[in-house]
Amino acid sequence: MKLADEHDKEFQTKYSTDLDTALIFSGLFSAVASAFVIQIEPQLAPPNTSKIIVIVQCLLYASLFTTLLAALLAVLGKQW
DSSP states (O other): OHHHHHHHHHHHHHHHHHHHHHHHHHHHHHHHHHHHHHHHGGGGSGGGOOHHHHHHHHHHHHHHHHHHHHHHHHHHHHHO
């Protein structure tokens, strides 16, 4: 029983640290992605709308959504 408790404690410590790292990375990446979204937003005005700008904007929003989802899952994992 002592060996199992020791293994569980190591497992919990390792994954708690990994989830903390994932949360930090998610926060930094979402801040950078948000900055890019803010910079590209004015270029979506009707006279200047280009397909490439719309595609880049969609990719930025997808990356922001994915990062926020990863942060949510990391928080849920830490609470579990």
